[in-house]
Amino acid sequence: MLSRESSATLMSAITAFLYREARLQDEHQYEAWEKLWTDDGVYWVPANGADIDPEQQMSIIYDNRSRIALRVRQLMTGKHFTQTPQSNLRRLISNIELMDEQPDNGDIAVASNSLIFESSLRDDTLWAARNEYRLRHVDGELRMASKKVILVNNDKAIYTLSFLV
Amino acid sequence: MNMMTGVSPWERLIRPDRVHGSLYTDSEIFEAELKNIWYRTWVYVGHESEVPNANDYVVKSIGPQSVIMTRDEQGKVNLLLNRCSHRGNQVCSFERGNARSFTCPFHSWTFANDGRLVGYAFPDGYEGQDKSQLALGRVTRVESYRGFVFGSFAADGPTLKEHLGGAAETIDRLVRTSPEGEVEITAGFLKHRVKANWKFILENECDGYHPAFVHTSIFGVADSMIGKLYGGASTALTRDYGNGHTEIDLRPEFRKRDEPMSWFGTSEERLPDYTARMKTAYGDTAAREIMIDGTPHVMIFPNLFIAEIQMFVIQPLGVDDSVQHVTALQFKGAPDLNRRLRQQTMGSVGPAGFLLADDSEMYERCHRGVLARNPEWIFLGRGEKRQRQDELGFTVGHVTDEVPSRGIWTHYRKLMEPA
Ligand code: FES
Ligand SMILES: [Fe+2]
Numbered sequence: 261m262l263s264r265e266s267s268a269t270l271m272s273a274i275t276a277f278l279y280r281e282a283r284l285q286d287e288h289q290y291e292a293w294e295k296l297w298t299d300d301g302v303y304w305v306p307a308n309g310a311d312i313d314p315e316q317q318m319s320i321i322y323d324n325r326s327r328i329a330l331r332v333r334q335l336m337t338g339k340h341f342t343q344t345p346q347s348n349l350r351r352l353i354s355n356i357e358l359m360d361e362q363p364d365n366g367d368i369a370v371a372s373n374s375l376i377f378e379s380s381l382r383d384d385t386l387w388a389a390r391n392e393y394r395l396r397h398v399d400g401e402l403r404m405a406s407k408k409v410i411l412v413n414n415d416k417a418i419y420t421l422s423f424l425v
Numbered sequence: 426m427n428m429m430t431g432v433s434p435w436e437r438l439i440r441p442d443r444v445h446g447s448l449y450t451d452s453e454i455f456e457a458e459l460k461n462i463w464y465r466t467w468v469y470v471g472h473e474s475e476v477p478n479a480n481d482y483v484v485k486s487i488g489p490q491s492v493i494m495t496r497d498e499q500g501k502v503n504l505l506l507n508r509c510s511h512r513g514n515q516v517c518s519f520e521r522g523n524a525r526s527f528t529c530p531f532h533s534w535t536f537a538n539d540g541r542l543v544g545y546a547f548p549d550g551y552e553g554q555d556k557s558q559l560a561l562g563r564v565t566r567v568e569s570y571r572g573f574v575f576g577s578f579a580a581d582g583p584t585l586k587e588h589l590g591g592a593a594e595t596i597d598r599l600v601r602t603s604p605e606g607e608v609e610i611t612a613g614f615l616k617h618r619v620k621a622n623w624k625f626i627l628e629n630e631c632d633g634y635h636p637a638f639v640h641t642s643i644f645g646v647a648d649s650m651i652g653k654l655y656g657g658a659s660t661a662l663t664r665d666y667g668n669g670h671t672e673i674d675l676r677p678e679f680r681k682r683d684e685p686m687s688w689f690g691t692s693e694e695r696l697p698d699y700t701a702r703m704k705t706a707y708g709d710t711a712a713r714e715i716m717i718d719g720t721p722h723v724m725i726f727p728n729l730f731i732a733e734i735q736m737f738v739i740q741p742l743g744v745d746d747s748v749q750h751v752t753a754l755q756f757k758g759a760p761d762l763n764r765r766l767r768q769q770t771m772g773s774v775g776p777a778g779f780l781l782a783d784d785s786e787m788y789e790r791c792h793r794g795v796l797a798r799n800p801e802w803i804f805l806g807r808g809e810k811r812q813r814q815d816e817l818g819f820t821v822g823h824v825t826d827e828v829p830s831r832g833i834w835t836h837y838r839k840l841m842e843p844a
Binding site: 305307308312315316317318319320321322323327330331333334337338339340341342381382383415416417418419420421422425 | 612639642764767770776
């Protein structure tokens with residue numbers, strides 16, 4: 261990728277992509293968010309640290325592509341009560357970095373930090389996370405092939421996390 | 426006892442078909458529960474498979490108290506209180522590990538993993554002191570049933586077997602789902618916090634009235650067969666085992682279907698290894714029966730919930746603050762089944778689970794709702810007129826009936842009332 265585009269151009273495309281993802285999540289645009297995924301996308305929110313093996317240990321979310329679709333469909337019913345009414349959300353994405361590591365298949369390794377303010381029926385909650393992405397060009401557009409959200413407090417008891425993190 | 430009326434306060438708050446809302450919200454009642462329930466009766470702490478080797482430890486809890494479950498060099502399981510006997514510092518700050526001893530970071534007292542004080546820093550100054558008087562505190566009685574370790578702070582009282590009573594059979598039913606007859610707790614816990622009283626969780630676990638409504642969003646999109654089990658036409662039962670233990674018995678429905686592994690929404694063909702091992706272990710007929718009946722859905726009072734494929738441990742931290750610790754059940758000798766158990770458990774429970782997020786939302790809304798002063802009571806009379814005794818003498822009702830809640834409150838009142 262880097263050979264075809266200057267790294268500045270790539271970086272601005274990635275930044276725009278991450279900001280767009282953030283806005284779609286904050287505004288509960290579930291279908292548009294789902295379209296950001298590749299067909300083999302994996303959405304992972306580990307528990308108890310960053311380095312557990314999700315094939316052996318419990319994760320908060322460990323969705324393959326069909327489970328991502330199921331998650332979106334549940335949200336779309338309007339009867340997923342924990343999101344009825346929907347949380348009011350705003351998140352800040354920062355510290356966006358192209359990571360050195362170059363995945364085998366040419367995916368782009370990107371990381372960012374995020375800080376999410378959630379206002380729900382329960383209360384206002386602040387969430388903080390490290391996000392690690394693998395992005396891929398599909399038909400000329402960036403897509404997420406994987407997103408790993410490492411909540412800073414994922415080793416503690418946390419409140420319900422029913423919005424798209 | 427109220428001198429004016431001759432009626433105990435608990436009798437005024439707990440009636441056969443209703444309970445007073447303050448039982449969920451009054452912080453003095455919560456404090457009394459810690460004393461009379463959590464620090465007296467048998468409470469589930471951890472599973473032996475979490476400390477498989479000598480010197481393994483894992484930090485657990487009884488209510489707000491931190492408890493270290495250790496396996497000492499002799500292989501014995503100990504429940505130690507995480508509180509230095511010097512000035513109270515927590516001696517263990519890691520969630521799990523392997524250690525012969527714990528050294529308190531404050532003044533460096535060192536305790537063996539069976540609780541004995543083995544040394545203090547600068548021992549001069551302690552002349553004549555009897556170290557055995559300065560051991561770590563411990564949960565007074567520790568007993569385990571088929572690997573499930575329970576503790577009780579009461580020196581006297583019923584044995585664990587007596588406490589479990591009829592509900593012990595549900596654990597027997599659980600472990601025989603393994604071709605080796607053992608459950609393993611090895612997948613790590615999700616910790617899901619709710620701003621609600623613990624009893625909303627306790628009662629919800631065997632509330633078969635709500636799934637058709639609370640879980641409609643996921644049943645609708647996942648074409649799940651679970652919805653039907655909790656429908657009006659279901660033949661499934663609720664059961665009160667006494668001692669606060671309650672069950673939703675889904676076997677009548679699974680037996681009607683008569684298909685092995687249907688309880689888990691799968692089939693023998695998709696789990697050939699597991700099926701073969703079960704048949705070798707139990708013989709064709711018994712294996713078939715086990716695989717049709719499935720695992721139990723049982724709430725062992727006050728904090729151990731076995732929900733077919735997962736285990737929940739309820740922890741109260743405050744009157745409106747509780748944690749649900751959840752993990753996938755893993756059956757020894759069943760790797761192909763275990764993988765599915767983990768996948769399904771991750772989908773359904775924990776903070777982002779398709780099912781538990783909505784249950785937890787209900788507890789929190791109930792907790793806020795019940796702060797309203799009127800009506801004062803929570804009505805639990807559903808199915809009261811149609812409940813009956815089963816062959817073993819336990820009260821049963823329709824799957825949507827409130828038999829479990831009434832059973833829980835009857836036992837609760839016994840524990841809370843001064844003897
Ligand atoms: S408090 Fe533990 S050694 Fe002093
Ligand atoms: Fe539920």
